[in-house]
Amino acid sequence: MRAALLSGPKNVEVQDVDEPELMAGSLLVEIIYCGVGGSDSEAYESGLLAAPAWFGHEWVGRVLEVGPGISGHFPGERVVGAVSPPCGSCDQCRAGLGQWCKSSLEMILGADPLASPHGAFAERIRVDARRVTRIPEGVDNRDAALAEPASVAAHAVVRSNMALGDLVVVVGAGAIGCLLVQLARLNGAAHVVVVEPDPFRRELACDLGATAAFGPGPEAVQWLAKHGHCLGGDVVFSASGDPEALTSAVQAARLGGTVVAVGVSGDSGSLASADLIEREITLRASRGYGIADVHRALELMAGDRLRVSGLIQSETLGLDDLAQHFAATAKSQPGPPKHLVAPTQAK
Numbered sequence: 418m419r420a421a422l423l424s425g426p427k428n429v430e431v432q433d434v435d436e437p438e439l440m441a442g443s444l445l446v447e448i449i450y451c452g453v454g455g456s457d458s459e460a461y462e463s464g465l466l467a468a469p470a471w472f473g474h475e476w477v478g479r480v481l482e483v484g485p486g487i488s489g490h491f492p493g494e495r496v497v498g499a500v501s502p503p504c505g506s507c508d509q510c511r512a513g514l515g516q517w518c519k520s521s522l523e524m525i526l527g528a529d530p531l532a533s534p535h536g537a538f539a540e541r542i543r544v545d546a547r548r549v550t551r552i553p554e555g556v557d558n559r560d561a562a563l564a565e566p567a568s569v570a571a572h573a574v575v576r577s578n579m580a581l582g583d584l585v586v587v588v589g590a591g592a593i594g595c596l597l598v599q600l601a602r603l604n605g606a607a608h609v610v611v612v613e614p615d616p617f618r619r620e621l622a623c624d625l626g627a628t629a630a631f632g633p634g635p636e637a638v639q640w641l642a643k644h645g646h647c648l649g650g651d652v653v654f655s656a657s658g659d660p661e662a663l664t665s666a667v668q669a670a671r672l673g674g675t676v677v678a679v680g681v682s683g684d685s686g687s688l689a690s691a692d693l694i695e696r697e698i699t700l701r702a703s704r705g706y707g708i709a710d711v712h713r714a715l716e717l718m719a720g721d722r723l724r725v726s727g728l729i730q731s732e733t734l735g736l737d738d739l740a741q742h743f744a745a746t747a748k749s750q751p752g753p754p755k756h757l758v759a760p761t762q763a764k
């Protein structure tokens with residue numbers, strides 16, 4: 418079986434690997450599509466991974482075999498890789514903090530005992546049955562590949578505590594940013610303003626419901642001063658891999674506003690604590706997602722209220738295209754932000 422493995426900084430190799438072995442509590446899944454995420458690009462640059470299975474974690478697949486001791490799953494079922502409900506027995510769960518369940522987090526990172534020794538840039542993987550979620554009818558396979566980033570965005574909106582009629586700003590209109598635009602609208606934002614350097618992505622964000630979109634610079638803050646009742650965003654999402662994104666987000670927030678740092682690692686650039694203190698900015702972090710966020714995202718997609726097809730590049734990559742894709746991504750690629758890999762696609 419073939420898999421694309423990260424073997425060091427800027428080194429992706431397609432290798433023949435052992436077929437995943439079905440174990441008690443696990444499923445064997447054939448990968449239909451795996452999205453290339455920002456964290457995959459970061460891992461490509463650094464060569465560092467939380468676990469081998471983290472490289473290629475935005476996947477949709479079909480269950481091939483069901484391991485012993487599992488009920489509720491069957492061969493042929495379409496599933497996405499997500500996260501388990503809280504385990505109930507780790508330190509966090511016993512303390513009543515199930516949203517930070519240790520084993521759930523390990524599963525998101527592909528660091529759990531049943532994870533394959535590679536991610537889903539592979540023809541087949543083994544997964545803990547507790548972490549897969551069935552795809553509702555009405556969500557096709559390509560769109561379902563966006564379930565994971567949509568769950569990240571849904572979690573961020575829940576974490577933001579945004580209120581009906583809020584003026585929302587989204588810094589960065591990659592896949593997560595474009596999903597945030599739509600989810601903020603669905604959650605009652607009066608306006609969503611986007612800050613994004615790429616003109617294609619600005620237009621995409623406006624097609625998906627943004628009121629206005631601006632490149633980096635003073636225009637967004639000027640628009641907010643003119644149109645906002647409060648000289649800035651009530652809630653500002655920082656959803657870009659740019660180290661200065663968090664600083665830009667703080668600058669776009671109103672006095673007493675909220676900034677949400679969304680699932681993007683890296684440093685905080687030139688952000689100083691005084692930037693937060695002087696205007697009493699509330700900084701909220703949003704890491705990953707919970708099982709409720711996955712259900713929210715999939716149900717909104719099934720109801721055609723969260724539109725993701727416009728975020729996906731029409732051309733699908735094969736495993737052999739990945740190395741070249743990552744090398745080119747450093748120069749930024751035009752068009753929709755999300756690339757899908759079909760691991761069984763011929764070269």
Ligand SMILES: [Zn+2]
Pocket residue numbers: 503504505506507508509510511515517518519520521
């Ligand atoms: Zn737990």
